[in-house]
Amino acid sequence: MERLTPVEQRAPGKWQIATVVRIKEETPRVKSFSFDLPMWMPHLPGQHYDVRLTAPDGYRAQRSYSVVSSPLDEGQIELTIDLLDDGEVSPYFHEVVQEGDQVELRGPFTSYFVWRGESPVLLVGGGSGVAPLMAMLRHQRRTMPELDLRLVYSVRYPDDVIYADEIGDDALLTYTREAPEGWSGHTGHVDAELLREPASGARLAFVCGSNGFVETASELLVGLGMEPGTIRTERFGPTS
């Protein structure tokens, strides 16, 4: 009886014109953009949106970016965009986009690299690969703080830490090139020593980063006894 008027189409797959409402500089090379969406629908932490840019001559470029916000932020999503020197879409976001600008978005998409409330869970991020993992952490902290999500995060330099004020005391960081002064934690690439303790007892792992990072980390987790079917991966970048 309540539905005498048609319900708005909310399925993913429709392009919509979103408005940039906030830009946050995360690191010198990484910015996060919050958008207001006219046809918002709740996403699962880990899902992505497609972004489409159109030039005056009709030329178009599309890329996918992970949502980094919790679906509790109704009507909005936040995307984190890493500046790639030879990129086409990320330089536009970093150099041109301002608050108030409009951008075509479409999503949320794909339902494998998503967190559905499992615990304990290991999150392993390399560089900007931490983005979809942050959506999981943010949502867990606001909805199910008693659940056990453990983050292992690999960055090159101290300046590269994205979401630095939200990383949490239980997270394990490693610096592969240069650690902050006085750092007594792990340095160098992820290894079995770093992953052994957080992997023990994890029923699921999410690993995201460059191909080389994901290849190394997921093989280490298999070596530490995790079943391959419990390790979900998302990769970006070339093979070499």
Place this chain on the structure above:
Amino acid sequence: MSNFVSRGFTRRRSTPDELADRVPPGQYVERSFPVLTAGPTPLVDTGSWSFRIDGMVVTEKEWSWDEFHELPFETVPCDIHCVTKWSKLGTSFGGVSVDTLLDGVEPQGAYTVAYSYGGYTTNVPLDDLTGGKAWVVTEHEGEPLPRQHGGPARLLVPHLYFWKSAKWVAGLRVLDHDEPGFWEQNGYHIRGDPWKEERYWND
């Protein structure tokens, strides 16, 4: 089509004119060969490898690694298109045509599911695998197919998005109905034609 224009956006990548008509809508040209896999890379030993055709068929078939290499081998020049937006133009693979593999099998259904070591599956209608459109390949650009790209053997269906070209392929199961595989259950399109931009469920 929307007439939206992104303020201040101009083309930064240029595709040479002679290649432009080989790039499907929404794709960009990538010179490297990115790796996309849902989980860890399986290690498949060619000593225990086999490729099967089973399901709704008159005669099931199975080849060991050595038997497979006695089949007619073809080099396949092709362009490949990944749903994550990159296309790789002018690459090549080497392997055995699915037409050759189906010889004498007599499929009794119009659909298949390709299944892989490690558990991956993807559905492909038989029409998309026959008539010189699909291969089981063991080489990439003249070298053994690297593990990260699906070695020792992967399916190659270059006219569909590349998630259909199942890595670490172990066999084809013939069915009488279309049964969504791994990515098709998790949000990607049931068929995946890049020229129609069939990326997601609702496309």
